Amino acid sequence: MLATFKHRLAVVIILTVLLISLFVWYGSLEPEPDVHRYPRAEDLIKDEQKYVGQEVEVGGRVVSTTPLIIEIEHGDDTRELYITGADEEPNKNDRVTVFGTLEDENTIAASEIIVKPFINYFYMYAVSVVAALWILFRISRQFRWDGEGKIFMKREGPDG
Amino acid sequence: MADLLTHVLLAYSLGTVLSWRYDRIEKHHVTLLMIGATLPDLTRIGLIIDPGYIQGLGLPFSYFPLHTILGSLIVAFIITQFVNDELAFPIIGAGALSHHLLDSLLLNASGYSYPLFWPVSSYSPPTPGLYLSTDMWPALVAVAVSLIIWMIDRKKLKSELTLGE
Structure with missing residues (x-):
């Protein structure tokens, strides 16, 4: 811990700038299949022609089961893709991740498909909220905010 | 990413067991470990501020x-600036590493x-695709393991209090 609030604030600002630089840097990277960074939904939405014939890994929501069609999204943009060769049978609204070859700009020949049922997605977010509340409860019992030092201190007592 | 509860329960179990072994690790350190275990999932901020909108600004x-690992350690160090505890960074960082360990075992479509x-x-790295x-x-x-550890911890605490009387 650094001695003064000003010093600590300077560290926070420098590290936040570093973090944002990393966000921009990673966002500027092109897909690189050699290191298993395959084109994803946002790449296909930006330029679907560019990746035809290449292996892609995309996640999306099932909008039709026969034929299997998924909707991929990026920001406000969405696109629908046909999935062929899937050995799983997802239900409508399930989330799927597909790895396969982009045969044409609208079709992926799947070599692997992972199905995440809609209800499991709901479960995942519900238990994550439970986890967050548990941590907040423990923080309130074990720490106190020292307004003068602008820092969290251990709360003395059996819970600390 | 495994669900957040699994990450937090693993961190709780790990921290509690470490507190049995090392006197310097107290209950609030277990909480710091649990906080660290959530940090890599801060990517979920994308559910609130979609990166697509930011890219729409041309960035x-x-x-x-x-x-x-680097990103979560940077966030751990930022949090450390607001916690008056010399063990804060190594413990929050260890929590973040436990998150990466669990997530590296996840099933991915590409393998x-x-x-x-x-x-x-x-x-x-290739993933064994366990879940x-x-x-x-x-x-x-994780709930079952944590419950066992919680019960052992309570028993230890009771016996320490009895010895202290």
Whole structure:
């Protein structure tokens, strides 16, 4: 811990700038299949022609089961893709991740498909909220905010 | 990413067991470990501020660096600036590493994990694909293990109090 609030604030600002630089840097990277960074939904939405014939890994929501069609999204943009060769049978609204070859700009020949049922997605977010509340409860019992030092201190007592 | 509850329960179990072994690790350190275990999932901020909107402003952008070892250690160090405890950084950092360990075992469609060492290396290790982030059984196992550890911890605490009287 650094001695003064000003010093600590300077560290926070420098590290936040570093973090944002990393966000921009990673966002500027092109897909690189050699290191298993395959084109994803946002790449296909930006330029679907560019990746035809290449292996892609995309996640999306099932909008039709026969034929299997998924909707991929990026920001406000969405696109629908046909999935062929899937050995799983997802239900409508399930989330799927597909790895396969982009045969044409609208079709992926799947070599692997992972199905995440809609209800499991709901479960995942519900238990994550439970986890967050548990941590907040423990923080309130074990720490106190020292307004003068602008820092969290251990709360003395059996819970600390 | 495994669900957040599984990560937090693993951190609780790990921290509690470490507190048995090392006197310097107290209950509030277990909480710091649990906080660390959530940090890589700060990428979920994308559910609130979609990176697509930021890219729409003409800036290449991705939250993924938060889900790398370097990114989560940077966030751990930022948090450390607001916690008056000399063990805060190593403990919050260890929590973040436990998150990466669990997530590197997740099932991925490509068979490979994620570039957790980026920007030092773009290498994504192959994943054994033990579970999905939406599977329920990892949390059930973690709840069972944590309950056992919690009961042992209470028993130890009671016996220490009895000895102290």
